[in-house]
Amino acid sequence: MVADTYVKICGLRTPEAVAAAVDAGADAVGFVFAPGGPRTVSATLARSLGEAVPAGVETVGVFRNQPIGEVIETARAAAVTTVQLHGDEPLADIRMLEGAGFRTLRAFSADAYSALPADEKAGWETGRILLDAVEPGAGVTFDASAIQAQPPRGFWLLAGGLTPANVGTLIATLRPNGVDVSSGVESSRGVKDIGLIRDFVHAAKM
Numbered sequence: 001m002v003a004d005t006y007v008k009i010c011g012l013r014t015p016e017a018v019a020a021a022v023d024a025g026a027d028a029v030g031f032v033f034a035p036g037g038p039r040t041v042s043a044t045l046a047r048s049l050g051e052a053v054p055a056g057v058e059t060v061g062v063f064r065n066q067p068i069g070e071v072i073e074t075a076r077a078a079a080v081t082t083v084q085l086h087g088d089e090p091l092a093d094i095r096m097l098e099g100a101g102f103r104t105l106r107a108f109s110a111d112a113y114s115a116l117p118a119d120e121k122a123g124w125e126t127g128r129i130l131l132d133a134v135e136p137g138a139g140v141t142f143d144a145s146a147i148q149a150q151p152p153r154g155f156w157l158l159a160g161g162l163t164p165a166n167v168g169t170l171i172a173t174l175r176p177n178g179v180d181v182s183s184g185v186e187s188s189r190g191v192k193d194i195g196l197i198r199d200f201v202h203a204a205k206m
């Protein structure tokens with residue numbers, strides 16, 4: 001296993017789930033602001049959930065193809081430390097977020113990322129990236145052979161269909177800096193399971 005694997009638990013909506021993630025040792029908790037999904041929360045709810053999160057743990061707002069002005073306004077209202085862009089957003093949006101004082105994560109489908117020209121990859125790899133399945137938050141794994149052959153050069157997170165049962169093997173095989181999970185710690189879509197959150201963090205940090 002890889003020591004000190006960074007762990008983000010995403011799609012949190014209740015104080016109990018946030019406390020379970022923090023108590024288990026997660027490095028980041030995610031709140032989904034992309035509209036229309038079962039995990040979508042308001043900035044007001046995220047702000048109140050985030051108040052119980054200690055300073056060393058990142059609070060991440062997840063957005064998908066929303067105007068950058070709206071992203072910054074919502075992230076400020078929610079008082080998150082970090083913004084995760086999960087759509088087709090340009091590098092200029094990442095720079096704007098950094099300028100506004102946020103840490104950032106830019107998500108790609110693993111296939112789309114592997115197909116990027118080297119100079120584009122080099123631009124994204126100056127920041128933190130997240131490699132995921134094509135449909136985010138769907139609990140679906142993907143063929144990671146291209147990533148295994150040519151992993152990103154900077155800090156990167158693996159996501160997409162991770163569970164307490166498969167995360168250890170995938171960390172050992174692909175050696176990401178961290179992992180991100182949503183469906184794999186749920187009892188049903190959008191409903192987090194405290195025991196699975198605990199099991200996932202422990203398995204990832206073993």
Ligand SMILES: O=C(O)c1ccccc1NCC(=O)[C@H](O)[C@H](O)COP(=O)(O)O
Pocket residue numbers: 010011030032034037038039040062063064086132133135136137138139140159160161162180181182183184
């Ligand atoms: O989770 C969502 O509903 C979501 C909606 C729109 C954009 C991103 C979304 N989630 C992003 C995440 O960070 C997920 O944790 C990541 O895609 C992994 O999901 P899963 O395969 O369910 O573990």
